[in-house]
Amino acid sequence: MELNPVLRIDQLTFEFASHPLFRRFDLHLGAGITWLRGENGAGKTTLLKLAGGALTPHGGSIALDGVDLHAQPLAYRLQCCYCGGDTPQLPWLTVREILDLHLSLYPHTDPALLNAELEAFHLLHTLDQPVTTLSLGQHKKMQLALALALPVRLLLIDEPFNGLDADAMAYLRRQLSAPERLARQCILLTSHLDPALPLAGTVQL
Numbered sequence: 001m002e003l004n005p006v007l008r009i010d011q012l013t014f015e016f017a018s019h020p021l022f023r024r025f026d027l028h029l030g031a032g033i034t035w036l037r038g039e040n041g042a043g044k045t046t047l048l049k050l051a052g053g054a055l056t057p058h059g060g061s062i063a064l065d066g067v068d069l070h071a072q073p074l075a076y077r078l079q080c081c082y083c084g085g086d087t088p089q090l091p092w093l094t095v096r097e098i099l100d101l102h103l104s105l106y107p108h109t110d111p112a113l114l115n116a117e118l119e120a121f122h123l124l125h126t127l128d129q130p131v132t133t134l135s136l137g138q139h140k141k142m143q144l145a146l147a148l149a150l151p152v153r154l155l156l157i158d159e160p161f162n163g164l165d166a167d168a169m170a171y172l173r174r175q176l177s178a179p180e181r182l183a184r185q186c187i188l189l190t191s192h193l194d195p196a197l198p199l200a201g202t203v204q205l
């Protein structure tokens, strides 16, 4: 167990109507990448959403560097990014507007860094398109560009490589393996295949 965990989940209880998923579940994670494994339906996405504040636990606590998600939800969320493969929440916006919205939600983000990520993922030409016109892979890349650029402590990524072309996969692997990132961020990711990344640990659900 981590002595000073970055992410601290204690006694987590959560269920979907009559479908118990977590009962007094504990997870303590430090910096670096943790691979969250489990069969289909085991609860991996649900756990990421709980840790990202997108779902509310029925019991227990979740804290990031001592900031409790329930007691200080905004302070917690400022330090956390959930990158799922979900379809756009605000489908009437352009890619640029979605990105600007996130820049205003995370005021310490360096726009130049975000621009560099968008360029690396070959997305600059899509900025003025409605977000609904992105392909599945482009949408994933937009979310990943944001996730990589946001100065958050906790990065939650659901199936990071799903839908990406080979160049984007290689780029993402390089970015996630960068030692300075591994030292400063706690990264929890799901993957059905070995992510081939330097891992701090593995959690099996």
Ligand SMILES: Nc1ncnc2c1ncn2[C@@H]1O[C@H](COP(=O)(O)OP(=O)(O)OP(=O)(O)O)[C@@H](O)[C@H]1O
Binding pocket: 016, 017, 019, 021, 038, 039, 040, 041, 042, 043, 044, 045, 046, 047
């Ligand atoms: N909104 C919801 N309402 C009811 N049940 C849900 C909901 N979302 C997920 N579930 C159920 O919760 C369980 C866990 O789902 P979850 O998506 O967390 O699994 P997973 O481990 O990520 O699966 P996969 O590997 O297939 O992506 C499944 O049985 C799923 O049907």
